[in-house]
Amino acid sequence: MKTKCSNCQTENENTSKYCSICGYRLPILEIENSVSEIESKKTNKLKRDFNLKATLGFVISFVIVFFVTQSLFKPSFSLDKQLVDAANELNKNCPMNVDADTVLENTVAAPNKTFQYNYLLIRLTKAEIKIDTIKKYLFPSILENVRSNPQMKSFRHNKVTINYSYKDKNGVFVFDYIIKPEMYSDVKD
Template sequence: MENIKCNRCGNENRNNARYCSGCGYELPKSTIEEETSNRNVISIPVTTGRRKSINSILGVLVGLAVCFAVQHFLFKTPSFDKVMMESASEINKSCPIMVDAETRLDNAVALPKNILQYNYTLMNMDAELVDTLEMKKVLEPNIVNFVKSSPQMKVFRDNKTTINYHYKDKNGVYLFIVSVTANQYE
């Protein structure tokens, strides 16, 4: 192997040295020349410690990215929308159910934008014979109070869910909807 000569002081240094052993200055980058069978000369740069450290840093970054991706996709906590859908499905297992002599809970639905809707039928009501505005005015304070104070509704209050109570008559005709927003129960 050939030695590298320092351009500054003229000292001969080993081929793999980065700094001159005589003056301490950085040596010029060397190339290794290999002859091929056709007598062509190929220049190959000598790898230094710098390349190894760059590869090490890149390896660490790739490793961290893989760890983050695994944690994000495998150990992800379920979104509240999913919790609402599961709650609605659980309620729907026992539906339809008579809440009282007049009211039947038909089902529950998780809607977009953090809304949970309960669909009720008023079994003895006919939309043509009832004052829906007056009925809504009577029921709304009781429903808002229930959402504010019920321990069963705490998870929805904590997540600022809008709770809709959708009512229809015995023939399936829409009567009214009571919507309880986070502003009403805070």
């Protein structure tokens, strides 16, 4: 945009204060008008940018809140599906020798956030098993494993009931040991 000299009608750059031909002072009003137009455009652009940023911030915040609430308040069927997937994954390696006397036959995801390990005691019959001895020595170590094993963290976090079911070498049911969430709820992960 050019500014005309009011004295000689020569076109000058709009940034010039004096005419390049006659040296006459150019009208400041036009420069001020163009400066105010530029400032007005900048202000409008800043307002649009601010509105765009505010809208974008709101959308991003909404998406983050949506995904956080979905992950914190997942429906129970999602946890049930995760338990089924975990059981299926473990069952790929079953039966699995745990020690010289115990075999993990399989795992099962049961309703109500329950996960079950099914063991077979391969050297003993039900008549040979002393339940009091099992309760005294085996149960505390199983509970400690649930409370401290990093691989059990997701079970603890989701308050899963864990059932350990044992059969003798003939496949006869011997005992269950059920660990409920309140038995490990004081663990800080």
